Amino acid sequence: MKGDTGSAESRESPFAPPKVAKTQNPKHNFHGVKGDTGSAASRELPFAPPKVAQTQKPKHNFHGVKGDTGSADFPFLLAYLPFLPKDAFRMSRSNPFRPALAKMQPYVPGEQPQGGKFIKLNTNENPYPAPPAVTEAIKSAATAGLQRYPDPVASAFRRRAAEVLDLPGPEWILAGNGSDEILTILVRAMVGEGQRLRLPYPSYILYRTLADIQGAQWEQTAFSPDWQLPAAFGHSDDRLRLAFLPNPNSPSGTVIPPDQVLQFAQTLPCPLVVDEAYADFADTHCLDLVRQSDQVFVTRTLSKSYALAGLRFGFVVAQPHRIAELQKIKDSYNCDTLSIAAATAAIGSTEWLADNVAKIRATRGRMEQRLAELGFHVTPSQANFVWCQHPDKSHKLIYEHLKQSQILVRYMDFPDWGDGLRISVGTDDQADACLLMLSQVL
Numbered sequence: 001m002k003g004d005t006g007s008a009e010s011r012e013s014p015f016a017p018p019k020v021a022k023t024q025n026p027k028h029n030f031h032g033v034k035g036d037t038g039s040a041a042s043r044e045l046p047f048a049p050p051k052v053a054q055t056q057k058p059k060h061n062f063h064g065v066k067g068d069t070g071s072a073d074f075p076f077l078l079a080y081l082p083f084l085p086k087d088a089f090r091m092s093r094s095n096p097f098r099p100a101l102a103k104m105q106p107y108v109p110g111e112q113p114q115g116g117k118f119i120k121l122n123t124n125e126n127p128y129p130a131p132p133a134v135t136e137a138i139k140s141a142a143t144a145g146l147q148r149y150p151d152p153v154a155s156a157f158r159r160r161a162a163e164v165l166d167l168p169g170p171e172w173i174l175a176g177n178g179s180d181e182i183l184t185i186l187v188r189a190m191v192g193e194g195q196r197l198r199l200p201y202p203s204y205i206l207y208r209t210l211a212d213i214q215g216a217q218w219e220q221t222a223f224s225p226d227w228q229l230p231a232a233f234g235h236s237d238d239r240l241r242l243a244f245l246p247n248p249n250s251p252s253g254t255v256i257p258p259d260q261v262l263q264f265a266q267t268l269p270c271p272l273v274v275d276e277a278y279a280d281f282a283d284t285h286c287l288d289l290v291r292q293s294d295q296v297f298v299t300r301t302l303s304k305s306y307a308l309a310g311l312r313f314g315f316v317v318a319q320p321h322r323i324a325e326l327q328k329i330k331d332s333y334n335c336d337t338l339s340i341a342a343a344t345a346a347i348g349s350t351e352w353l354a355d356n357v358a359k360i361r362a363t364r365g366r367m368e369q370r371l372a373e374l375g376f377h378v379t380p381s382q383a384n385f386v387w388c389q390h391p392d393k394s395h396k397l398i399y400e401h402l403k404q405s406q407i408l409v410r411y412m413d414f415p416d417w418g419d420g421l422r423i424s425v426g427t428d429d430q431a432d433a434c435l436l437m438l439s440q441v442l
């Protein structure tokens with residue numbers, strides 16, 4: 001009911017705390033609920049570690065809740081309080097930043113060498129140029145002039161995307177400056193200080209950084225060695241506010257099927273963000289789930305399948321009442337005139353997309369086969385990259401040898417899990433150069 005902000009509505013809205021929902025200018029409210037340290041009981045892990053540990057080797061058991069010192073540590077810390085400087089927990093002129101910032105590690109993106117002649121297979125960019133319609137659209141938007149502010153809600157893009165993706169209407173979409181901005185908006189909207197965010201492990205590390213920025217906690221559910229996600233991912237927890245599922249996952253390139261994703265969405269006590277940055281390269285996607293449940297948010301990017309990583313454009317699909325709430329958080333003009341024009345042209349380039357995806361998938365298949373012949377354990381990929389591990393060679397050394405030869409791949413080391421190489425699918429020539437160099441290095 002309109003205007004009724006009573007209990008029924010607040011039970012259904014994930015955009016807690018209510019203080020944020022009611023502020024006039026929510027985009028400046030970074031702070032969420034303050035001082036919620038929770039009761040001892042609610043500090044318990046949502047699922048017992050020993051039980052989950054059974055699903056994988058002990059070294060893969062990674063269920064710590066970061067930032068949670070647990071009830072046992074608390075009296076111990078209290079004992080130190082009299083010895084701390086008076087302003088230890090206060091902002092000061094020399095350190096005006098929130099304490100959460102001092103504690104957190106920054107997110108480190110993949111290497112982006114400027115200059116040089118690298119074959120760049122480290123950050124899952126598309127090796128081909130963007131659809132030709134994009135260049136035309138940018139030219140004509142620039143020629144029309146940039147003296148006016150852009151459309152705050154990227155209407156042209158939303159209309160075209162709704163048609164192409166067969167959504168009921170543009171009000172199901174919010175556009176952003178890359179899907180990373182969309183993920184930021186989602187976390188700012190739903191996860192306050194002291195609250196929790198859940199993600200699978202190993203997966204996209206940025207989710208943790210976004211929780212850290214909020215002064216929130218994150219907890220990880222480990223994938224099994226064959227990249228299945230245990231039921232624990234869907235378990236309930238009082239302080240859980242948001243769960244992220246990259247699907248296809250990075251670094252594995254594996255997919256959780258939509259019916260299983262829906263099950264997670266149904267058992268989780270909070271919204272589930274299905275991060276579909278790589279879905280165009282996969283056999284399945286979860287857009288249909290958004291119609292079935294207002295707890296599902298699907299994010300997409302134009303950086304990968306549309307070859308527009310340099311443009312910065314992404315979007316989220318959710319039910320209109322959810323999109324309306326998210327709109328309060330975003331910057332007024334988060335997408336500029338050129339990127340809106342370019343993204344609108346790109347999303348309409350459906351034949352180009354089909355052709356590009358077919359090429360990437362064909363090269364991906366060849367890479368998987370050749371890597372296996374070279375002795376790697378290769379995880380079958382549904383994305384535009386391949387995750388591979390060699391049983392007895394050092395991944396770090398392989399990465400370094402390739403780099404010396406101007407071939408950049410991503411070396412990834414996941415504590416308590418293991419390391420490996422994530423190699424983006426390039427053109428056939430780039431893939432061949434990389435595979436040849438690998439055969440010489442091994």
Ligand SMILES: Cc1ncc(COP(=O)(O)O)c(C=O)c1O
Nearest residue numbers: 178179180204246277301303314
């Ligand atoms: C799983 C996942 N989500 C989101 C992104 C961010 O994409 P964008 O370029 O749209 O910010 C990436 C980028 O590599 C990614 O791997």
